[in-house]
Amino acid sequence: MNKQWYRGLILVLLACCAIICVSPVFAENTRTITDMVGRSVTIPTEIHSILGTAPPTSEAVYMIKPDDLIGINFDLKNSSYVPEKYKSLPNVGGQQMGSKLNYETFQSMKPDIVLYGFDPAMGGNQADIEDVQTRLNPIPVVACADSTNATNYGPEIKFLGTLLGAEDRANSLNSFYDNLYKKVTTTVASIPDDQKKKVYYAEGPDGLKTDPASSPHGQLIAVCGGNNVAEVSQGSSGGMSPVSMEQVVSWNPDVIVAGDKKFYKSVMTDPNWKDIKAVKDKQVYLIPNQPFGWIDRPPGANRIIGIPWLAKVIYPEKFTDIDLNSLIKEYYTKYLNYDITDTEVNTIITYSGLTA
Structure with missing residues (x-):
């Protein structure tokens, strides 16, 4: 009996010693933060490896602290304007376009944190975040809000800058975004609703898929003062609502x-489209999408450069003072980590249908 009592006492003392010795080390290497939906999350003091659950948040990290990414949600190896070291980032999949997260892949890569892009407008809710956290334990899952809201990218950018110790770059990106957003929205605010140009966002190889103004995917049209003509229901998280040729003709x-x-x-030679005003007036433009979409796909902070481009597409006479060439060069060099040349800038602009 005495032997058992002593053995129990020794085990208790050893456990106490372990707690006393280990706890301070654990505390020194972790910190507790409040994420963007109010959850308390314990994360490493220093973050060196990140995975995102969907493209908008992963691309925001790419723009703020790219070397911390250990994977991305799509294949970059054939993308243009991407440095070679980032082209080799593994495609880990994600929750875009109705896909499910590959939890085994995420767990096997052991990132310091996983970033979850949260946007109620895209059907997200806090229960989803907690479910991902449960499945990925013990990897901490940090929620980032408004990752697809083009009218409010600032808080997410600032949050990521603070989280990742990249405040200077985040502040710079926010200034770039704020200046463009305010310039464009202030200019178009004076246009009466009945004088706003009607804009159709044509998706798919036949142009008969689209996204309405209520969808994050079609949001930039309204930001730039256009009237999104698509009177259709908002699609699923991936968007792309089907429409008929008759609907487009009527719009x-x-x-x-x-x-x-x-x-x-x-489209310019397709007889089905020949009587539509935009086609007759040669006002059809191709959205730049390298390495990421400028208007959509995904609807994340990658769209910041799409704001001045679309403004010049819809209202060229109102934005003659926007130097698109300079903005593209600054954006790609500072935030897309690519030293773009003047020739490449001109190619992007002219290929989209604008004059460089």
């Missing part, structure tokens, strides 16, 4: 922005 847009190269190349 008769002044401007068409195309998300698909095949459609853009064929």
Whole structure:
């Protein structure tokens, strides 16, 4: 009996010693933060490896602290304007376009944190975040809000800058965004609703998929003062609501922005589209999408450069003072980590249908 008592006492003392010795070390190497939906999350003091659950948040990290990314949600190896070291980032998949997260892949890569892009407008809720956290334990999951809201990218950018110790770059990106957003929205605010140009966002190879003004995917049209003509229901998280040719004819847009190269190349000679005002007036433009979409796909902070581009597409006469060439060069060099040349800038602009 005495032996058992002594053995128990020794085990208790050893456990106490372990707690006393280990706890301070654990505390020194971790910190507790409040994420963007109010959750308390314990994370490493220093973060060196990150995975995001979907493209908008992963691309925000790429723009703020790219070397911390150990994977991305799509394949970059064939993308243009991407440094070689980032082209080799593994494609870990994600929750975009209705896909499910590959938890085994995320766990096997052992990132310091996982970033979860949270946006109620895209159907997200806090229960989803907690479910991902449960499945990925003990990897901490940190929620980032408004990752797809083009009217409010600032808080997410600032949060990530603080979280990742990259405040200077985040502040610089926010200034770039704020200046463009205010310039464009202030200019178009004086346009009466009945004088706003009608814009159709054509998606798919036949141009007969789109996203309405209520969808984050079609949001930039309104930001830039256009009237999104698509009177359709908002699609799933991936968007792309189907429409008929008759609907597009009845909407008769002044401007068409195309998300698909095949459609853009064929629309001007397609007899089904010949009577639409945008086609007759040669006001059809191809949205730049390298390495990330400028208007959509995904609808994340990557769209910041799309704000001045789309403003010049819809209202060229109101934005003659925007130097798109200089803005593209600054954006790619500072925030997309690519030293773009003047020739490459001109190629992007002219390929989209604008004059460089």
